[in-house]
Amino acid sequence: MKLARVRAQARSAFLAVAAAVALAGCGGGGGGSDPGGVGTPPPPAVEKPATRDEAARFLAQATFGPVDADIDRLLDIGYAAWIDEQFVRAPAQSHRAHWEARDAEIKAANAANAAGQNEVFESFWKQAVTGPDQLRQRMAYALSQIFVISMVDGTVGDNPRAVAAYLDMLGDKGFGTYRELLESVSRHPMMGVYLSHLRNQKADARTGRVPDENYAREVMQLFSIGLVELNDDGSVRTGSNGAALETYGPADIAGLAKVFTGWSWACPDWPDNGCFFNGSANGNSDPDRAFKAMLGYPQYHSTDSKVFLGTTVAAQGQADPAASLNTALNRLAAHPNVGPFIGRQLIQRFVTSNPSPAYVSAVARAFADNGAGVRGDMKAVLKAVLMNPEARRSGDTAGKVREPVLRLSAFLRAFAHTSDSGAFKVGNTDNAGTQLGQSPLRSPSVFNFYRPGFVAPGTQAAARGLVAPELQLASETSAAGYVNFMRDNVSAGIGLNPGAPTNRRDIQGNYAAEIALAADAAALTERVTSRLTYGAAGAALKTEIAAAVASIAIPALNAGGTNQAAIDTARRNRVNTAMLLTLAAPEFVVLK
Numbered sequence: 001m002k003l004a005r006v007r008a009q010a011r012s013a014f015l016a017v018a019a020a021v022a023l024a025g026c027g028g029g030g031g032g033s034d035p036g037g038v039g040t041p042p043p044p045a046v047e048k049p050a051t052r053d054e055a056a057r058f059l060a061q062a063t064f065g066p067v068d069a070d071i072d073r074l075l076d077i078g079y080a081a082w083i084d085e086q087f088v089r090a091p092a093q094s095h096r097a098h099w100e101a102r103d104a105e106i107k108a109a110n111a112a113n114a115a116g117q118n119e120v121f122e123s124f125w126k127q128a129v130t131g132p133d134q135l136r137q138r139m140a141y142a143l144s145q146i147f148v149i150s151m152v153d154g155t156v157g158d159n160p161r162a163v164a165a166y167l168d169m170l171g172d173k174g175f176g177t178y179r180e181l182l183e184s185v186s187r188h189p190m191m192g193v194y195l196s197h198l199r200n201q202k203a204d205a206r207t208g209r210v211p212d213e214n215y216a217r218e219v220m221q222l223f224s225i226g227l228v229e230l231n232d233d234g235s236v237r238t239g240s241n242g243a244a245l246e247t248y249g250p251a252d253i254a255g256l257a258k259v260f261t262g263w264s265w266a267c268p269d270w271p272d273n274g275c276f277f278n279g280s281a282n283g284n285s286d287p288d289r290a291f292k293a294m295l296g297y298p299q300y301h302s303t304d305s306k307v308f309l310g311t312t313v314a315a316q317g318q319a320d321p322a323a324s325l326n327t328a329l330n331r332l333a334a335h336p337n338v339g340p341f342i343g344r345q346l347i348q349r350f351v352t353s354n355p356s357p358a359y360v361s362a363v364a365r366a367f368a369d370n371g372a373g374v375r376g377d378m379k380a381v382l383k384a385v386l387m388n389p390e391a392r393r394s395g396d397t398a399g400k401v402r403e404p405v406l407r408l409s410a411f412l413r414a415f416a417h418t419s420d421s422g423a424f425k426v427g428n429t430d431n432a433g434t435q436l437g438q439s440p441l442r443s444p445s446v447f448n449f450y451r452p453g454f455v456a457p458g459t460q461a462a463a464r465g466l467v468a469p470e471l472q473l474a475s476e477t478s479a480a481g482y483v484n485f486m487r488d489n490v491s492a493g494i495g496l497n498p499g500a501p502t503n504r505r506d507i508q509g510n511y512a513a514e515i516a517l518a519a520d521a522a523a524l525t526e527r528v529t530s531r532l533t534y535g536a537a538g539a540a541l542k543t544e545i546a547a548a549v550a551s552i553a554i555p556a557l558n559a560g561g562t563n564q565a566a567i568d569t570a571r572r573n574r575v576n577t578a579m580l581l582t583l584a585a586p587e588f589v590v591l592k
Helices: 002-022 052-062 068-077 079-087 095-109 117-130 134-144 160-173 178-187 189-194 214-221 250-259 273-278 321-334 338-350 357-368 378-387 404-414 469-473 476-492 512-516 521-533 539-550 564-584
Strands: 306-308 311-313
Touching: 052 068, 052 079, 052 134, 052 378, 068 079, 079 134, 079 378, 095 117, 095 160, 117 134, 117 160, 117 404, 134 160, 134 338, 134 378, 160 178, 160 189, 178 189, 178 214, 178 321, 178 378, 214 250, 250 306, 250 321, 306 321, 311 321, 321 338, 338 357, 338 378, 357 378, 404 476, 404 521, 404 564, 476 564, 512 521, 512 564, 521 539, 521 564, 539 564
Parallel strands: none
Antiparallel strands: 306 311
């Protein structure tokens, strides 16, 4: 059995590297005018999936991983009705409520301790694995990679309760309007800390101080309109000289930076100077100031005229931060770039790395008008992303590489994992050599874990002009680290060991159905590959996995039954092998 395990690990490492490098061309709809990739238009929209595999593939896009109950429901009511049901589902518990409950529990055990970042991860994984509002949680996760704050930043990381609240805000506003979302993001103190517009002050000619331009730049570049002007289909607009038209310049940044002056903590004694600088004054402070919307402090807000993107906020005799912000956010939300710019990124997060121009255009139209005259209705946008016929298409250029977090979540949901503690103690998974190389809400910068336009050098994707954003995380180290991490997860469980009474890793899977099939290598392989690849695993892969499984001998029960433990171990090793080889296979790593 030891040789069999070594063989399985070696094969897994090879397949993981193949998924991360050789098959990088599995990107999407071709990136050009041919959405089918073969000179044919996409199929017409359908109401219901025809098979369980089709249903599972849709749910792999729209949730943290398909489960039987959701597959059955989707087959029964169809795509649109399933999405509508998800729109009205509330979370079982808010992320902040989970953090606060765990903080109280930790302090009750030892008053010197407190909850931290791990409890944010707990809530994320608990909701991802068990939450009834899967689409809301997936939307919040997608938005956390567009409107980025990161606990890698020391100040953000020191406020985990507020980070949990930020994730709640994304889940709430992600089903509202874009304009509401943009304001909530802009006024959230953790964004204010992360991009340095909290306590941003107006210019002072005497000292030479000028407003901080960081957020003004990023709110345009990353959160709304991007660097270049776009057509509705996402293609770049060019001038008479053929060069791309830039959306903004230094003067726009400087003008918009003035809008983001004078914003700071919510505080009972607002607008006291002490509140602006410290979040407290006269001994008074708001214990929730780290996540309550920032307030405008007139004494620190620029009264100069503010000119940006063809809009002017007239010079103010009396500073009015709220009026300036309202004008600025209205201008950004109305910009024609927002629909294709944000829409394309949502397509990439949910469906495919390289959507066709027609796909982007359809989503941009939904952003412009939800059918009832409302601009920026995020429900309409998300429905357009998931319901587009191109989202149902499968082929050698369809789909996207699954980022590590979504690989783990799909595995956890596919095999009914539960948490001994009830807290889902996954912990930090940053290490690329031994873990996922990715933890939720811990991107290395405001540019996320990967860029939307990342092209993997030397790959088939690059040769075909396709992007593969998630491959920016891929390397030889991360490929091997992922395989080793999943090997341990499959065999021993996932996450931290909370100690007594179980004294094992906190998250354990239910493999009873797989163990019951262990004697039949082909049947076991079929079940495991079906639950993880949704029909994408071909005959060659299944044959290879089944052969590896069959190479692990299951001893016959002896007369006294004294070797039952050895039999059970062999059965479990067969299950572990089938799972690990599937988890490392390109057919799982790439969602087609």
